[in-house]
Amino acid sequence: MTRREVLLAAPWAVAAAASSSVRFGWIGVGNRGTSLLNLGLRIPAIDVAAVCDLDPARAAAAVDRVQTARNRKPASISGGADEFKRMLDSKDVDAVLIATPMHEHARMAVAALDAGKHVVSEVPAALTVEECWQLVRAAKRSRAKYIFAENVCYYQSNMAVLNMVKQGLFGELTYAECGYVHDTRNLQFTPDGKLTWRGEKLNQPGNRYPTHAIGPISQWLGIHRGDRFVSISSQSSRAGGLAEYTRRKFGADSPQMKVTAAGDSNVSLIRTAQGRLIELRYDVLSPRPHPSTTYHNLQGTLGSYRDEERRQEIWLDKRSAKVAWEPFEPFISEFDHPLWKQNKGGGGEAMHRGADQLMLADFASSLLEGRDSPVNVYDAAAWSAIIDLSARSVVAGGAPQEFPDFSAA
Ligand SMILES: NC(=O)c1ccc[n+]([C@@H]2O[C@H](COP(=O)([O-])OP(=O)(O)OC[C@H]3O[C@@H](n4cnc5c(N)ncnc54)[C@H](O)[C@@H]3O)[C@@H](O)[C@H]2O)c1
Known part of the structure; x- marks a missing residue:
């Protein structure tokens, strides 16, 4: 069975049998996306398979970061506002982390869930009640999981x-x-x-x-x-x-x-x-x-x-x-x-009282272990x-x- 087949057969446990890491695509590598990328690259359970940004220079900088930290070149996607969908077609991506401006979060999350990719979304999740409904319905019909990155x-x-x-x-x-x-x-x-x-x-x-x-x-x-x-x-x-x-x-x-x-x-x-x-x-x-x-x-x-x-x-x-x-x-x-006890010192003061790194690690392990979405x-x-x-x-x-x-x- 290939890694992808394992994922499809056991959607609530991201290829846990085949791998000890989740293959993420990062959508949006501006201020927040880059900060989360830097933290994600410290977490063994996170593999960065692809990066995407409207701005090719930002995408290229993110590729360099991954290459320096992991000695691996992720796929790079940039250009138009819908280019992220190429990431959703990729068999090398299990989950996406969305760190684009907030008006993009809901539509990107819905598209990713419909493509069977797990979603970690920056805050807020959506801007209107109608978008909230779209998101909830997409999560219900998808075999992938939605996780809300509310770091506080x-x-x-x-x-x-x-x-x-x-x-x-x-x-x-x-x-x-x-x-x-x-x-x-x-x-x-x-x-x-x-x-x-x-x-x-x-x-x-x-x-x-x-x-x-x-x-x-x-x-x-x-x-x-x-x-x-x-x-x-x-x-x-x-x-x-x-x-x-x-x-x-x-x-x-x-x-x-x-x-x-x-x-x-x-x-x-x-x-x-x-x-x-x-x-x-x-x-x-x-x-x-x-x-x-x-x-x-x-x-x-x-x-x-x-x-x-x-x-x-x-x-x-x-x-x-x-x-x-x-x-x-x-x-x-x-x-x-218990999460903080186990991770004492792990997050340190790195972004938001050390919470961001702990949060990303928890999200990745929840996907690997098939736990319910933490948020x-x-x-x-x-x-x-x-x-x-x-x-x-x-x-x-x-x-x-x-x-x-x-x-x-
Ligand atoms: N949780 C937190 O503590 C925290 C902190 C800061 C920002 N945020 C959230 O993170 C998000 C991003 O904020 P930021 O400050 O990094 O903004 P930013 O403008 O610095 O970065 C956004 C990036 O998304 C890219 N982008 C825009 N549309 C895109 C598209 N269609 N496809 C691909 N890339 C696209 C932009 O080119 C840019 O590089 C916001 O929604 C914000 O609310 C959360």
Whole structure:
């Protein structure tokens, strides 16, 4: 039996019998794709069989990286926006990692799943509710797996909290606060003043990047594991931060001053079927320092946790000696997730508190071992649907919008 035949015969276990690595094709080798490629090349379970980018120079640079690290030349694909489909026809590729701009994620993932290739998709998974449905349906009809690369779920502290939640240390969970607050005004324009793909979306209302904030919170609350999002209402502040930046960067009379934004801070309230409430903030245009671009706070009937600006603190009714926040560090040692225990030092500080390398290694081993997707398509769809639903709510003056039940597909 060839390796390909093994894959087709046992779709949930990527050629595990034939190989100890998954043959990946990398689609999009810009900033994020290259960063993930560098980490992937440190993981023996990841083989890079092909790379693809619209920009031939970026594809060539990625080929060089693979060649230097692995002494092997991957196939190189570049040119038009649909050239990635050549990778999907290749019998040398088992899985694709998608790190293109976000408006490309859903259509690329659907095409890959339909071609029988496993998908690891960068965040967000999709931009509209309709795209979320397309993705869920494609994953259901495919024999390949969909894995959502929500790396913040892999932070050591977030995984330790998940462990503690499962052991009941916070009691019944009632409320959570989270946010993505990251001054990215420098990413909205190219150096010569054109709008980047991020800049093109500045006038879209609502929360355009929810998954880093909502991902860990959803895992703690057991979304799709006993609870689900029911409705969202969302409002935005007026805009101001971008104009201030543009004035300083390009000048008060520059054409860039005509670029407008829908608003600076967006806040959504999400209700769950079990009556929990989540407050979710998004802001990429306000000036501020950001030791961390995300925050995650949790309230239960027996305790409380907060992680803001890289400082994690906890208070537990039955354990804390005083009514005062305690540093979380000792709890990490006690409740460290097995993945982090096994990988101590493996990820180090390499990208996002060491989580990115651990995440990629977990994804590759989940495919090799035939485990369920670590972050599945229902998570991806519900978390990403916030983009569309929050925008609709803002336009409707904050009126609640219902979440579809993607798991009922
Ligand atoms: N998880 C994280 O922490 C994290 C961090 C940064 C970015 N991201 C996500 O990663 C994605 C990429 O972000 P980035 O900063 O690397 O952007 P980027 O613009 O630097 O890179 C995107 C690359 O995709 C290529 N591309 C575009 N369309 C393509 C197509 N049709 N076929 C092949 N290649 C194509 C571009 O040429 C470019 O090289 C975004 O969706 C972003 O949301 C995630």
